[in-house]
Amino acid sequence: MIKEYRQWFNRNYSESLYQQYLQALDSQYPGAIEFRVAETPVFVGRDFKHKMLDACEAIIDVITQDNFTAITDAAIPAEWNIPGSQPYSHFMVFDFGVCLGADGLPEPQLIEMQGFPSLFGFQSYMAAAAQKVYAIPGTLTTYLNGHTEESYLQLLRNIILGSCQPEEVILLDLFPHRQKTRIDFYCTQHYTGIKPVCLTALYSEGNRLYYTNENGQPVRVKRIYNRLIFDELEQQLPEVKAKGALLHEQLEVEWIPHPDWFYRVSKFTLPYLQHPYIPATSFLSDLLAIPDNLDQYVLKPLFSFSGRGVEIDVTAEMIKRITDRHNWILQRKVEYAPVIETPDGPAKTEIRVFYFWEEGKARPVATHNLARLSKGKMIGVSYNKRETWVGGSLAFFEED
Structure with missing residues (x-):
């Protein structure tokens, strides 16, 4: 630009x-x-x-x-x-x-x-x-804000590790070595020392959380750098979904950040x-009437990831079919501008x-x-x- x-x-x-x-x-x-x-x-x-x-x-x-x-x-x-x-x-x-x-x-x-x-x-x-x-x-x-590579990575380390040692902190996801974002997990491990660990590898003893490392030894987890998307967990096989129950236990563990956020x-x-x-954005449940100019809006489910469920070409019939309107938003559509000149078109x-x-x-x-x-x-x-x-x-x- x-x-x-x-x-x-x-x-x-x-x-x-x-x-x-x-x-x-x-x-x-x-x-x-x-x-x-x-x-x-x-x-x-x-x-x-x-x-x-x-x-x-x-x-x-x-x-x-x-x-x-x-x-x-x-x-x-x-x-x-x-x-x-x-x-x-x-x-x-x-x-x-x-x-x-x-x-x-x-x-x-x-x-x-x-x-x-x-x-x-x-x-x-x-x-x-x-x-x-x-x-x-x-x-x-x-x-x-004046950050450099060095100060940025130091701040990232400070926030992820807190007062813990790297071996006490994990990067949590589902099957992290299969994720399309795994390159980031490996870079994060290089910069901070923490390992990517699958939810299925975790277990609890009392109110403490553990996983077993490659040497067969139990490792206590005190802090979780959370990369787990619960929407993705919901789409897994029953035995994998069942592992989510572990997260409902009262565990002595800190979340970075907590899943609420x-x-x-x-x-x-x-x-x-x-x-x-x-x-301008409205909850679908707050709409008193469906706008006439729906071509200027985009319809989005509240709980989805990576653009799943987003409707760009919105119709009144599409809106009328939605029964859980409190779980959807109607957002004024924005027109992306083709501002990047490239050799084969903007x-x-x-x-x-x-x-x-x-x-x-x-x-x-x-x-x-x-x-x-x-x-x-x-x-x-x-x-x-x-x-x-x-x-x-x-x-x-x-x-x-």
Whole structure:
């Protein structure tokens, strides 16, 4: 979106450089990246960056209100009301589509948010590879609020580990070595020392949580860096789903972040937000009448992941068929702008801003990002796989 950097990158790009980039990403963990990596980073100017962060801070204003947990208690499914709840989410992410404003200039529009970790390890790894292979100018950085690679990774370690030793902390997911995001798990292990562990490997003795390591020894778990999506657990075989009962026990374990926050900071929160860069959103159950201009809206289930269940071409009949309207939102549709010039046609992009909340701090702080490029209706690394210059990427911001 910074024209001179886009032209510079496109002018100097070659397929050979892209292959070097892919090889650099694949070198430390061969075969661990299943999703498509885009050929290019996104170059973001100061004005757009500040617009995006202004919207983020408006969301944080709502999240830090005294009544936020009371407002969002209804977001937590009864079957996943896990003990050990905490007063804040250690990690949050905010997704913005890059659109055009009334002035014809790029502007962010909030698409979604999560009180949940993202590819925090991999994006730092990716940033270093892109910087080196593509010789990105030093006036640009993927980090925010003055963070560097070193300070970012130190903050990540501090939050994940707390006062524990790495061997007392696990990265929890379902079958982590099969996940499409496993490259991030391996990067996180490299940067923090914690191991990815499957839910099915956990067991309790009294109020303590354990798993058995590769040497057959029991290892006590004191802290969980949570990457487990309960929506995914619900789709497993009965014997795997049954392992979820373990999480309902009163265990001496800390969650980073607690599963509550996946639901509290989510699509459920969107109707409570008002900002020029946050599209108007309503619970379907609050609608007094179905709008006539449904082509300007998108319909989303509250409890889904990776875009499952999202309806872009909404009809009145579709809405009338929904019986659990309190579990759906109708959001003003935003028009992604094809602002990324590529050799075979322009691409759209979405930028995810990472927020970290350090213990003892009044507010979380923006630290880093990821980006996704698309040439189709849907944004995400699972879509338009046959296209080029699409897929997972990251934004380099113009420094202040």
